[in-house]
Amino acid sequence: MASSAALTTTHLPRLRTLLQDWEQKQLALKGQQRNGSEDLNDSADDLQITLGDNGSKLSKDVIVAFRTRPPLKNEAADKFKGNPDQDAESGEGGAETVKELGIEFCAGISVPNSKAGVFIAHVPGMKWSGPTLAHKSYDSDLAFGPDVSNEEVYQRTVIAQDLLPLVLSGGIGCILAYGQTSSGKTFTMEGLEHRIARDLFDTAKSTGKRLLSSEKIGDADGSDVFKVSVTFLELLGKYATDLVEPGTKVDSQSNPVRKEVPIREDKVGDVKPGLVSTSINNSAELEDLITNSLAHRRMSATNRNATSSRSHALLTIRVKNTLLPYAEEGQLILVDLAGSERYEDSKAHDKVRMDESKENNKSLMNLKECVQAKAKTAQEDGFVHIPWRSNKLTMLLKPIFDIESRQPSKTVIIAHVSPHIQDTVHSTNTLSYASSFKIAPPKLRGPAPYDANDPRTWDHEHTVSWLTDQFKTKVLAADTKDAERRNSVLETLDDNAPVELPVDIGILCPPGATGMYFGKMYTIEFVERCLNAVPKPAEGIPKVDSEALKNMAQEIIGALFYLVITAKTKSRKELMNSRKKLNVEQSYGEGARRFVPGTNRTYEVEVYDHADIYDARRYYGGEWDKTVNNAIQKSKDEGGWIVEAKGNAIKGLMERWRAQKAEKETMQTKAG
Incomplete structure (x- = not known):
């Protein structure tokens, strides 16, 4: 059985002896081989996997790294206490022995091979014969021992994985720091954030210069090609605030009080909280913003850390390529997750701290579910549900979980563990959690196939064609109404006859603009663009009625929004329909039946389509x-079979829903 921190401290002398014996055996096995931790020059090729018969390589889109920090001075003695109730008969390190020797650091983590990404956790336990020490191995892509600097972590994660070039090319990069409170997450993330601020603009300048050179555009230095904007959000439980805005008031714990920021999904599926987006022009401005924002972050004292970060902090850096103004923005999302806590660490918390711990652990578990679900998408062709809407943290990380996104993405997860043997039990949980993030590379995905009813698939030519048809239809409809009002006959026009449009489509939709570009616009923004695209009237042609154009523009952009929303719903249903239905005969044999206990009756299993059940549940809502719950409760009270009661309740609801659906379709057919 695993040992508590207090009991581990009591048995430190014995555990240290067991650890030394293990280390001697490892040295004997290795012989004269060089310790793997000395070889720290990983290359990007180490994190590639060969796919297909042609031997092509595809970089992994989720990189898992482990890190442990060095112990602080007097940390072991200050944070861990012996067990005064230790059985003195054990003869191994009672309370008096600990008191005499003092509580000194004992390593709970070994890094035998950082190149191979291996951590070994030394887990103390207890048997009838006394203390024991188990050695569990955990694999990752990268391993950082206690002597590794933040600069090396930066070089082997951000630089080696090409995160900055990825973001500058319109991709999405994400770094997550996870682990127990006081394990060094914030130290790592602040180090990475400031180094990214140091190098981002130099990398953008050199990349911009190459782009301008390839397009034969003068001798510009490339510093104006990319526009950088930054937001910094704090998520405390379900409460999101803007770290860029300083709070004008403080609470009882001297933490700033700031206005809550709503986190919602917009009409095209983007999750963009209402944060202050700050334009950044150079490294110094970005470093200042990071430093000032982190000073506003909420911290509280806990049993393990006097300045524990009680919240998730998300720094989002967005990069816009001015040479490709209608392309997707690149994003770099840096997440310092709140520390995970076990009961032993949080049992002394007050109600507020306890609720914070519960919410933090809940969001971390949901994050794990999303990553594991994403791993399945690399293995299955059918529908895979990624529950990113279940928690605000994963909503904010939607860009790396959206299976419909065509933007390339890469995520680096750095799992931090305490170096102390007293924390090893928690460390094993952290390493197990992070190890599950190692997933297969994603399947190669090209651009989405063109669909006339899905603006998300339109290129520039398709968008121009759709807008032209829409304005042409609106003009002809307006001419028809005007003729009817004057009681005159409108001359029948050939479908191919030219129609004078109220806007210049070339100005309204310049090269590069796509359906999704307009789909992300606000209505008033589209109307304004239409008014600015009105051509100068030729001689003898009256000016365009601005009010009529405004109404026309609102109808057209409304039709585009409808297509986007309908396409999203349709694609979701098609994915759900692709799931394999349960075939009862294959599972139970032909003529499958379930006998109802105590009777001679049988209950036949009936299977419904997933999409039908989904639509029916949405239709009925809470009903x-x-x-279903009333049917189950009634079955319990009467001693019946719960499965039959639940099945009959669902069957009744489905039959009623199908009847109502059929009646509605009949009425629509008659009306048509």
Whole structure:
């Protein structure tokens, strides 16, 4: 059985002896081989996997790294206490022995091979014969021992994985720091954030210069090609605030009080909280913003850390390429996650701290579910549900979980563990959690196939064609109404006859603009663009009625929004329909039946389509759960079979829904 921190401290002398014996055996096995931790020059090729018969390589899109820090001076003696109730008969390190020797550091983590990404956790336990020490190995892509600097972590994660070039090319990069409170997450993330601030603009300048050179545009230095904007959000439980805005008031714990920021998904599926987006022009400005924002972050004292970060902090750097103004923005998301806590660490918390710990652990578990679900998408062709809407943290990380996104992405997860043997039990949980993030490379995905009813698939030519048809239809409809009002006959026009459009489509939709570009616009923004695209009237042609054009523009952009929303719903249903239905005969044999206990009756299993059940549940809302739960409770009270009761309740709801659906379709057919 695993040992508590206090009991581990009590048995330190014995555990240290067991650890030394293990280390001697490892040295004997290795012989004269060089310690793997000395070889720290990983290359990007180490994190590539060969795919297909042609031997092509595809870089992994999730990189897992382990890191442990060095112990601080007097940390072991200050944070860990012996167990005064230790059985003195054990003869191994009672309380008096610990008191005499003092509580000194004992390593709970070994890094035998950082090149191979291996951590070994030394887990103390207890048997009838006394203390034991188990040695569990955990694999990752990268391993950072206690002597590794932040600069080396930066070089082997951000630089070696090409995160900055990825973001500058319109991709999405993400770094997550996870681990127990006081394990060094914030130290790592602040180091990475300031180094990214140091190098981002130099990299952008050199990249911009190459782009300008390739397009034969003068001798510009490339510093104006990319526009950088930054937001910094704090998520405390379910409460999100803007770290860029300083709070004008403080609470009872001297933490700033700031206005809550809503986190919602917009019409095209983007999750963009209402944060202050700050334009950044150079490294110094970005470093100042990071430093000032982190000073506003909420911290509280806990049993393990006097300045524990009680919240998730998300720094998002967005990069816009001015040479490709209609392309997707590149994003670099840096997340310092709140520390995970076990009961032993949080049992002394007050109600507020306890609720914070619960919410933090809940969001971390949901993050794990999303990553594991994403791993399945690399292995399955059908529908895979990624529950990123279940928590605000994963909503904010939607760009790396959206299976419909065509933007390339790469995520680096750095799992931090305490170096102390007293924390090894928690460290094993952290390493197990992070190890599950190692997933196969994603399948190669090209651009989405063109669909006339899905603006997300339109290129520039398709968008121009759709806008032209829309304005042409609106003009002809307006001419028809005007003729009817004057009681005159409108001359029948050939479909191919030219129509004078109220806007210049070339100005409204310049090269590079796509359906999704307009889909992300606000209505008033589209109307304004239409008014600015009105051509100068030729001689003898009246000016365009601005009010009529405004109404026309609102109708057109409304039609585009409808297509986007309908396409999203349709694609989701098609994915759900692609799931394999349960075939009862294959599972239970032909004529499958379930006998109802105590009777001679049988209950036949009936299977419904997933999409049908999804639509029916949305239609009924709370009535669905209420009906099913009442049927289950009634079955319990009467001693019946719960499976049959639940199945009959669902069957009744589905039959009623199908009847109502059929009636509605009949009425629509008659009306048509």
